[in-house]
Structures are given as structure tokens and as C-alpha cells.
Amino acid sequence: MDSNVNVLVVSAHAADFVWRAGGAIAKYVKHGANVSLVVLSYGVRGESNDLWNVPGQTVDNVKAVRRSELEQAAQHLGVKDIELWDFEDYHMQITEERMDRLTKKIREVKPHHIISHGPKDAFNPDHEMVSDYVFRASVLSTSNGVQLEGYPTAKQARLFGFEPHQSEISDFKPDVILDITEVYAQKEAAMNCFKAQQHLIDYYGAKAKLRGNHARRCSGNNEYKYAEAFSRFFPYVGGELV
Amino acid sequence: MDSNVNVLVVSAHAADFVWRAGGAIAKYVKHGANVSLVVLSYGVRGESNDLWNVPGQTVDNVKAVRRSELEQAAQHLGVKDIELWDFEDYHMQITEERMDRLTKKIREVKPHHIISHGPKDAFNPDHEMVSDYVFRASVLSTSNGVQLEGYPTAKQARLFGFEPHQSEISDFKPDVILDITEVYAQKEAAMNCFKAQQHLIDYYGAKAKLRGNHARRCSGNNEYKYAEAFSRFFPYVGGELV
Amino acid sequence: MDSNVNVLVVSAHAADFVWRAGGAIAKYVKHGANVSLVVLSYGVRGESNDLWNVPGQTVDNVKAVRRSELEQAAQHLGVKDIELWDFEDYHMQITEERMDRLTKKIREVKPHHIISHGPKDAFNPDHEMVSDYVFRASVLSTSNGVQLEGYPTAKQARLFGFEPHQSEISDFKPDVILDITEVYAQKEAAMNCFKAQQHLIDYYGAKAKLRGNHARRCSGNNEYKYAEAFSRFFPYVGGELV
Amino acid sequence: MDSNVNVLVVSAHAADFVWRAGGAIAKYVKHGANVSLVVLSYGVRGESNDLWNVPGQTVDNVKAVRRSELEQAAQHLGVKDIELWDFEDYHMQITEERMDRLTKKIREVKPHHIISHGPKDAFNPDHEMVSDYVFRASVLSTSNGVQLEGYPTAKQARLFGFEPHQSEISDFKPDVILDITEVYAQKEAAMNCFKAQQHLIDYYGAKAKLRGNHARRCSGNNEYKYAEAFSRFFPYVGGELV
């Protein structure tokens, strides 16, 4: 694995990066890549159902809980460069200022890989919105004519999409199945930081095994135990058949 | 590039492997891979239109011409392990014996990559048939229960599909765009062996430049001048995001 | 649940009906439906990899083992009307005689529901072939002009497709997610009859939980724990919005 | 038919609910369901072409005519709970306030079924916009974190999409074909309230017969004379194969 890469992960809500790319993050960190994480919102309105069952719950408290959970999870994955942009969720709005902000972030990180939500998520409009947001900002980031003082243009990154929760009805096709066996314990530890969402811990644990099964079947390599699936926004381009 | 790989190319007719994967073949050969080529038919009925304009033309003569051309082309690409199976074309028929033959060939070559026709070709039923043939034989090649004396099972190969002549109406999506800049001169020389088909030499020359343009745009790497596109039968599985 | 229905299950290989529809079968049997099962082949060549690792293995022995396993599994599911047609697999061939045989079976059973393989299975050509076979026989079964002495025509059945092993790359979309919570213990017992395939027992156990999660999310009904997914060949037709 | 259900119908313009779901509405009302209808606009700009041919026509008069027609039509269908939100059409805009309004309506009605426009309508951007609006509001309606004083969260409803006017080029696939034979006379009476649009009365009369033909063919049930088709936003989830 090439250790000399920059990776930018953009997560719509507090926990998306853990369920959907925790293994990829841990693996890239482990092999020396520079991984930057942007969490756009705490998911207060749309992804904190369990917390709102507590009587007297407040927005500030939900944010504090989600922040604490996600920071612990990030620690398990080894990612240190984290930004929390605290957008309101459900439904997220993208202004011009926010577009510029992400464009600058991309120009700053100069990512080889950007990992975020894929274009369709049948039950989650925020995820679709973020997918479009990341794609558009990546287009702006490479364009000479988009002049942002102090932020010279970046080279085109590879864009990867998370697997959505209900893959088939979200038209998800796995383009890349990434072996995460060597870091799966870290992903498990990170998932366990979201105690109130035991059903998701179970779900994504089972998912990692299923994708591991697919990885073995497609490759004939029986050492793959756990895997994560991603879509690709554009074709793979390079010097080998992969 | 990993030099330690086995590559099997299966070409329906005499020239398909040149137009559609000449660059990939030359590149793999150059970097030390073991490349085996199976040409299923001479394309006497379906892909020798120009030769049949010669008065008094015969099947044997067409075969001799096509054989000579393809052998010269293969030489330019550097591939030495060539088999000509001489099936009748338009429309090719697959018998059980032919299925066994290809299954054995796969078990013998033990390819990491198989490159052949993709599942759909809007104007060419033979190409579709060969795609299915190669896929089915690859399934048989990995199965313990398919006992073929002297041919132990192979590990699952990666299957890649050629770009068909009219890509969009054949539902072709490029999954892999392979840079062939360093070997393009060889591909050009190989294409020039098919003198009677100047329109195809022009066509695939233009195509290589177009795919080169796409390669630069998708990667930001301006050293890519010429490229070939392939589809993938299954997702990429491995240890990195590619 | 309507107990007064006839269900026909057609399984390409010995274990397909268990992994993919064991819950549906057990549930229909439990509620009093007449469930008939046709197993077309023992899966000797294509789906008995583990057995062929045993030195000195023979076709007859593989058949005996698969037969014993599938009969035990069927017993756990409660299905008694079983036929084993012993076709050779990988790759299955459909003759006119076999087409007539299945047409007669459909006319005999007069199924309201036929459950079999869906039209696409990216890694398994037999499954695709059986899907087509079942569909064609169902068409013949309803046609007055197809005269089969002693077998009067049947009414059009609803056709349901199993979820294939790798759903997304087989273009599978779940049209029906069937709650199997009340019979899941039976499915688990049936799966455990295939001891040599522990990886599949794990896989389909995890799958049942994932589909249970989807069932809860799509319906808001938290009593759904385990589920199976099916595609539909035709639209639902009836008197309610379901 | 289960009489104990709540149904919410959301119609972009004054007559959409009649052409596209008049049968479904009449049937649910007849069997005792609670049917609520929201008509978002009068269709003054986009769906009142005939009225604007009258010299001296005014917006207020068009609204009055459309209102009168739709109220008569609703009476024929038996639906009493009607709200007219009087949005401007062509092209409708959804504000945050409107999003909240529909979210509250869903929480109030607590629908088992929501029937509205499907995601694509090749000639009608308003219909696509409403489809998205209804979907997004339904997501908000189930989320604990979306706190709307006095409106506790609802359970996830089933979402059904109307058949668009030009089905194939709008990528419409019928997932449910609903028999409306027993209430077809009511639908006809309701359609006849839109006198100025005789071409649509003819069109949707013919359509009901065509869908009736499909209903017979797919089911073998020859009592189906008239039908309406709907798409489903998510898979069917439940205890039976339907």
C-alpha cells in the first residue's frame, strides 16, 4: 500500500464515517497516509433518534454526546485531523460560502482520494446532498478560474462513494471491495463508541463479514475476512489492469 | 507494474485483440508478464469483408491472409504463446467439447487476468457469444467438481471486457482506462498489419487519443497520451482504493 | 396469512432452496399451504467443492451426501412433497422433454406462487438458466394450445425470484421483504444440515439479520427480526395497495 | 380489504388525484378507510390551458373554476377531508415553512399509505418536485429529532407513486396494479367534472381499460375490468408473498 497519499473523508453526520469507511480510514492511517476528516453535522435532527427518547433532551446536549462519541471513534481509527462544521441537518443546505469552504479544504488537503457519500441514498436526502456538494467542490478545486486567495488549485482526486444503508434500492454497485481484515478490530472498537445504536453496530458488523465473503469469492483470496464496499465516481485510470 | 502475472487474452476473430487490447498486451509483455493468446476464429465470414471483394476469393486463402496478418501483429506486440482454434464464425457455436477446451486452457495458464469481449456488442453477436463462453469456462475452471484429468482447478481470475466498436449503444462503461503511452508505437505497428482495413486503423488510432484525453481528465496526470478502456465483470477486490 | 395456497419451489441445486427461501417455505408450510419442492440437480459439479476435497471422492457418493443433507433440511422446514430430478449441473441443459416435465408439474401443482431463481446471477449461469426454464414452463402451463394429455392448463401463478448470492452485481432489487421471524429457528436448523459449508451458514445467517433490519426500517414495525428478500417477475395485481 | 387504514393523497395540481388515483381513493373510502387529500395548487399556470383560451380570463376565475371542479370530483370519490394549499405552480417552490407544513400534516394523518407523484415525469417538473417534497417530508415525519410542538412522530408510511402521463419516457414501472372495477363508475363521474379536458377523460378512460387488461393477464383473474397502476418507493415488507 502506498503510504504517501492524502485522503479526505467527508461525513454528512456524526457517525457515517465510522459505519461506512471506518476500516478504510484505519487502514490508510496505519500505513502512513495523511487522513483528514470533515464531519458536516452532528446529525441532531435526523440521526439521533435514540437520544431524543431521553426526557428533557436538548439540542446542545445531543451535540455534546455526538461530539464525544465521534471523537472517541476517530481516536480508535487513528485519525487526528478532524473538523466539525456543525451544519444543521435534515435537510442540510449548501450556500455559496459553504461551497467555497469545502473547495478551500480540498485545495489545502490536496487529496489523492476523497471518500464521501455516493450519489443516491434511498432513505437519506442529506447523504445525496452531501454527495453532490463534495463532487461540485472537487470540480471547483481543480479550476484555475476559481480564484481563492491563498488556495492554489488542486489536482483531480479520485472520488469514492460510501455504501448506503440499503444498497440495492439506492442503486449502489460495489466498484471497489476493500479488504479491512488487518484493522477490523479498530473499526469494531470505533463502532462500539455509539452505544445507543446497538442495532447499527450489529448491522455493520454483519455487513463487514458479508463483504468479506464477496471479497473471497471475487478474488479467490481466502485471507480476506472483513471488507468495505465503495462505488467510484469515475473510471479507474492508471498503468495496470486492476 | 507487477511483472509476475499471467494474462490470458481470448479474441473472437483474427484482429479483435489488436484493435481492442493491443496496448494492454504489449504493456504486459514488456513488463515481463506471461501473456497467452487464443484466437477463436479467422473471422472468415463476418470480419473479412474487404478480402471477399477480391474476385475468386476462397475460404482457405482468406484464412491464410488473416493468419499471416495476425501473426505479424502479435509479433509487434511481443506475444509468443498463440493458439488459433479455427472455429467457424458468424455465428459461432459453443459445444461441450469447446467448453472443456477453454476450461482446460484456463487451468493451464492460471491467469490472474482474462481479457476478452464484454457482455454486449450491439452489432456483433459473435462477440457476445464469446463473452459468455469465456465467463462460463472461467466458472468451470475454479470448480473442484469439474474433474478434468491433468488439469487441477485454477483460482478465480479477474475478467476484463474489451471496449466494443460502438460503445454507447453496446451499454459499455469504461471501468478501467489503461495508459498505453509507452507501448503505443507497438500497437500502431500491429494495427498497420491489417492493411485492407485502413478505416479501422484510423478509427482505433483516434480512439486511443480520445481515451488518452479521458485518462488525463480523470486523473490530472498529463503524461497519459494514449489509452485503452475496459469493463470489469466483477468489482475490484484488494487492499487499496484504486 | 392465507393458508389455502399452493406453492411450488424450484431449486437449481441441492441447497439453494434452503439458503434463499428456507424461511418462506417453513412459513407457508406452518400456515397450512401446500408446498411442493423440485430440486433439479445435486450440484455435483458446481456446488460441492468441499466434498471434492475428500480423497477418492466419487459422483455417487457426492450425490448421496447431498441427498441426505437436503432431505434433512427439508424436514426441518416441514416440506414433504419433494422431487429430485437429478439433472447434471454446470452447465445444466434444458431439453424439450424437460420443458414438458416442468410444465406438467406446474399444471399438477396449480401453484399460486412459484419461487425460484431470478433472471440474473452474476456468478452462476445455472441459476440464470433455471430462471428462464421456470418462466418458460409457466408460460406453457397456462396456454390452451399446449396440449398435454391428462394435464389441463393452470392459471397464471405469481413468480418470485430468490435473492442471488451477490445481489448488487446481479442487479437484484428486493421487491418483497418477507418477515420470517416466527420460523427462523427452523431455517437455522435446516442450514445447519450443510455442515461442510460453514461459511454459507454464517453468510445467510448474517443476511437474514440484514434483511430484518431493512424490514424494520421500511415498515416501522420493530417485531421483524429476520427476513428474506425476493424479486417479482411481474407487478403485483390485486385489490389493495401493498 | 383492510378498512382500518389511513391514506394521505398529495396532488400537485387540481385534477391529478382524479386521473391518476381516483379509483384507489374511491375504493379506500368505500371500504371505510380514512382518506385525506391535499391539493397543493390549482394548476393555474401549467394545467389550465383550456380555460386560458377564454378571452378576459383571470387568475381568480381560473382558481374558482378549478376549485369547483375538484370539489365535485372529490365528492364523487367520497373523500371529504380536503385541503387546498394554493401554492403557485409552474414551477412550484418548496420553502422550509412548506416542508414543515407537510411534515405536520403527515404526523397528523398518520398515514399507512401515502399516494402522490412518482420520482420522474418527463414532461412535468412540478410533479417531480412534489414527489421529492412528499418523500422528504415523510422522512422528517418519522424522525424524533425533528421536534414540532404538538406533532409527535409518525411511523414510516408506504409511499406509492402515481402513473405519469407518458409512462415509458418517465421510466415508470408498475409495481402495483390495483383493481378498481367496483368503483370505476365513480372514477368516471369524477373525471367528467373536468368537462373542458375531454381529451384527458378519453385518455384516462382508455388507460383504465389497458391496465385492466394487464391485471387479467398477470393474475389470470378475469373479473378485473379496470385498474390503476402505481410505483412503489420502497420494497413491500410484510408477512406474505404478494
Place this chain on the structure above:
Amino acid sequence: MDSNVNVLVVSAHAADFVWRAGGAIAKYVKHGANVSLVVLSYGVRGESNDLWNVPGQTVDNVKAVRRSELEQAAQHLGVKDIELWDFEDYHMQITEERMDRLTKKIREVKPHHIISHGPKDAFNPDHEMVSDYVFRASVLSTSNGVQLEGYPTAKQARLFGFEPHQSEISDFKPDVILDITEVYAQKEAAMNCFKAQQHLIDYYGAKAKLRGNHARRCSGNNEYKYAEAFSRFFPYVGGELV
């Protein structure tokens, strides 16, 4: 309309050409085109349900009835060059001899347009088979290497697909909507020759009106009353934007 064209219509069963292209045939004949019709089978097994309800019915009698009906219908449409190839239907088999026969027919007719079944028909495997048959023969007909004594090669024809009975679930998209207003009375008379199939006469009458409505909407031309829809196998190529 260009009167100087050759049109070949290939109909799987006795009545397909009437329901699906009766208007196109009548129109081309009327404007002076040379229209040739090949009817591959009488539809004895698959499309003569009503006749088989007559006690004591025989194959020969069914054929005689279907022949008489189709000849009367053809007369109404004005087509005189008819061939009845009397293949067995349900399920039709294509041999090499039959492939040659159709290839010769195409080379003989030298059609500018071939009209036959489109690639998918969800309820009718014969129609799909014929679509493939016609396409393959058209490929052979243009190839110099396919030497058929006395039948020199033809130029590539435009291929058009009939609208299948259930369009959406057969993935049919109308590429061409042909105005048949001026000859609709002839189509109606032709349809009325199939007295026993009143439900189809009703169905295709309603269909012609629906397509007429679409024709008006897509073109703004209100003189279109009746229309037929066709798919195209390949893009339109020519000197204008149409």
C-alpha cells in the same frame, strides 16, 4: 413520405403484425412502398387460446382458421407479398437452415426498413427469440463473407421493434411514434378479422388512441389522432435532426 422504399415485416405469430404494425404497413403500402410480410408461425400452441376452447379442435383446423384470418387482415392493410413459414411456436427453435432462409429473404427484399419484435417481451419468449433471429439474419445479410449462391449482400437496413403487449415491464421505450391517422380505418378493419379476440381488438384500439395523445403532446400537432410506437435497434443516422 418517401414512396421508394422496401419494407420487410417479420411477425412471430399470425396476428402480431396487425396489432403492432398494422398502421405502419397500411401507410407504407398506401404511399407506394414495397412491403413484404413473413409470418413465421400460425401461433397454434401459444396464441390461439380461444380456438382451443372449441371441443374437438385440431391443429390443422386451428391453422386453417388463423391463415384465413391473417390473409383477410393483410388484404385490409393492402399487403400482397406474404409468406407463411409455418414454424412450430411455443417455443420456436431457430436452426442454421432457418437462419439462412431469413438471410436470403433479406437479401432478396433489400429492405430499407425491417419491422419486427423488439428485444424484450416480458410474457412472450417467442417474441424475444424472433427479435434475435431477425437481428442476426440482418447481420449476416450485409456480410460479404457469408456466401449464399444467388443472393448478393444487402445494405444495412434500419431495424424497428414492435411495441410489446405490456410495454413497461418489457423495458420498451418508444423511439418513434408514427402517426397512422390516415389509415386507421384500415387497421381497425384488419383487427376486426380476429373476431375471437375481442379483448385484443379493444386493447389495441385503446392503445392507438393513447399513442395518438402522446403524439400530439410531443409534437404540438393536433391532427394526430392515432399512432403506433416502435423502438429502434440503432441510432437514427441521416442528414437532419429528426
Place this chain on the structure above:
Amino acid sequence: MDSNVNVLVVSAHAADFVWRAGGAIAKYVKHGANVSLVVLSYGVRGESNDLWNVPGQTVDNVKAVRRSELEQAAQHLGVKDIELWDFEDYHMQITEERMDRLTKKIREVKPHHIISHGPKDAFNPDHEMVSDYVFRASVLSTSNGVQLEGYPTAKQARLFGFEPHQSEISDFKPDVILDITEVYAQKEAAMNCFKAQQHLIDYYGAKAKLRGNHARRCSGNNEYKYAEAFSRFFPYVGGELV
């Protein structure tokens, strides 16, 4: 070719109309059609990369250069009715006022054909936005209820979409392949006005030859040398099979 038609071309940026429809424009002008061109933006931010490499570059200077280039190009194509609307690009915003402006333009031009960007462009959000903008304005332009003083409604135009730069990953299917052989020299001259973008001149030159090859293959007409491909928003409607 019918000379009596009105054609409206809407180009997102300064050069789009040249690369993608230069041949179509020149051809329609040559044959006497009334061709109107609207260029929405100069492409300052997104499509002037090369100019921004010049030290001290300014927005005003970029606009002046692009304006000069596009006017020269238009002259080569023979189009005189040009409007430059000077919207900011990357990312273009459509206001209600802009929607009215284009609606009025359509009502003024009364186009038979509108040529603009197709619905998807994988790398260019502006192109997608313009596609939607043109479609929506065309809907408004035909509606009686959209009252715009001095601009009576237009008849429904045919809408054609440009071929996007990377066709397959933009889901582009060529519906119409237009022969531009007789005006290709003009297109070449027009392309050469964009000197700084030699890579695009090469690219679209190669593309025109490839589409010419497809034109020959699909039609059997060997006089087609150069072509442009377009998608269609709706089916072709008319009196012939084309």
C-alpha cells in the same frame, strides 16, 4: 433538408456550441434555416483554464478573449443571431427572472428544434443545470397559463442534447447521428478559433471521425465522413419511420 425551420441553440459556456454542435449549426444555416444562438456565460471560472495561466489575468480580459473567439467561431458557422447573457459560471444559478428571459426567447424564436446540453454530464454540473433550465423554459413556453405580455405561447419544440465530453460515464446514448460532411471544413475553422485549447481541437476532430464511422456502419452509406451525435429528450413523432 427542410430549410423552413427555426433552430435555437443554447450554450452554457463560450465554446460549447462549437465543439458539440458546430456542424449542425453550419448545416442548418447553409440550408436556409433561421438559427439563433444564446451563449449563457463566458466560462470565465470553469472553462478558461489556459487563460488563467497568464500572469496578471483579469476577469474582464478573459471575457474579452472568449467573446472575440466565440464571435469568430460563430462567423465561420454562419450564425448571426447571437446573444451573450453573461451569467456567472461554476456554478450557474437560475433565478425566476432568468427563467422568464429564456421562456420569452423561446416564444420569440418559435423554434422547431432546440439544441442544448443533455441531462447528464459527469464532470460538468453547469451543463446539467442548463439542460434542466432549457427543458423547464420550454415547458413554460407552451403553456397558456404562463402569461408574458407580448410573448404568445409557442408550439412544443423538439429538444436535442449535445454529446457530453465523456459520453459513457455521462450515460449518453446517441439517438441521432447527424452527417456533417458537407460543412465539416466550417466546423474545423470554427474550432481553430480557440487556439489555446489545442487538446480540444484534436479531441473533437477525432470525435467527428469516429461518429462518421458509426454513421457509415449504422446506415451502409459510405459518403458519411464526419458526424455529430445528439440525444433526444422525447421520442420522434411524425409520419415516417426514421
